[in-house]
Amino acid sequence: MDYWYLSPLRSEGEASFKVNRHLNRWYDHGLGEGGNLIDFGLLYYNCTVRELMERFGPDFTVQQHAGISFHQPDKHPETESRIQVQTVRPLFAYPLIHYLHERHIPLSVAEQYCSEIRYELDGRNYYGIGFKNDAGGYEIRNAFFKCSSAPKDITHIGKDGSELHIFEGFFDFLSFRTLYPKEQHKDDDILVLNGAAMFERARPMMARYPVKKLWLDHDTTGEAYTKYALSLNEGFQDQSSLYSQHKDLNEWLSGKGAVPKKQMKQRLDG
Known part of the structure; x- marks a missing residue:
């Protein structure tokens, strides 16, 4: 369900700021911009990810500060806490x-890392592609x-690799594995953040690797975290120039205006 508010990002007389509590997303129709909580914080405070983290810490939520306050009309917990996984089986x-x-x-790539999940949400049964996290x-x-x-x-996939490849979501990781089978980069480890906001929580694990390759999205949050990581001078390397004209690696792989596959392969190997 969507809820509408006067925009906290600008002055207006009629509510045009939409919040979807199920997806935990917002959209400001007057600005033509939207996203998640991190995207909102970056715009609201006109700051970098580092400054946002310094202000609230790595696990901040909307409710932790009055400066960003979305009224919550319903009493339901977040969607993820209401999902009950029923069965896990091969795709x-x-x-x-x-x-x-x-x-x-x-x-053949997806079935190495994913399962078919049957789950219940609000009394109804659904199914989807499931990618398991460390917890x-x-x-x-x-x-x-x-x-x-x-x-x-x-x-986190792998334990003793020489390099760490970092992805926001698992479809970008599956795209990487589609381009690079296990036989290639076999000595490298993988980190899927399952959401850019998990970056700070993962930093102690990242610190074990001298080389950390970033494959983050080309959006407000992804670019902000890439800039933040590079500023740390801790061995981070930005790989996103490969898909510079696309939102993420999977969109580039999917051929939505992407370069031909042969040229793609040459760019990757180069």
């Missing part, structure tokens, strides 16, 4: 396999919906 349902095909992810929760996706089951956490 099988045709709509999910078709969805992978639409996003240019081979089933046992799942990121769940299908063609119509994206959600998470509690607990929310990062996904």
Whole structure:
């Protein structure tokens, strides 16, 4: 359900600021901009990610400060806490396999890291592609919906790699594995943040790697975290120039105006 407010980002007389509590997203129709809580904080305070973290700490929420206050009319907990995972099995349902095909992810790649999740939400049953995190929760996706089951956490694959590749979401990681099978970069480890806001929580683990390659999104949050990471001088390297004309690695792989596959391969290997 959507809720409407007077925009806290500008002066207005009629509410045009929309908040979707289920997706935890906002959109300001007057500005034509939207996103998650981090996106809002960066705009509201006109600051960098580092400054935002210094102000509130890595785990801040809307309710922790009066400066950004969204009234919560309903009493339901967040969507992820209401999701009850019923069954976990190998990927099988045709709509999910078709969805992978639409996003240019081979089933042979997805089934190495993902499962088919049957879950209950608000008394109704659904299914989706599930990607497990280190705490046992799942990121769940299908063609119509994206959600998470509690607990929310990062996904760290590998233990003793020479380099760490960092992705915001698991579809970008699957895109990377589509381009680079396990045989390539076999000595490298993987970190899927399962949301850019998990970056700060993952820093102690990242610190174990001298080289950390960032594959973050080309949006307000992703670019802000990339800039923040590079400013730390801790071995971070930005890889996003590969898909500079696209929102993320998966969009680039999916061919939405992307360069031909042969040229793609040359750029990757170069």
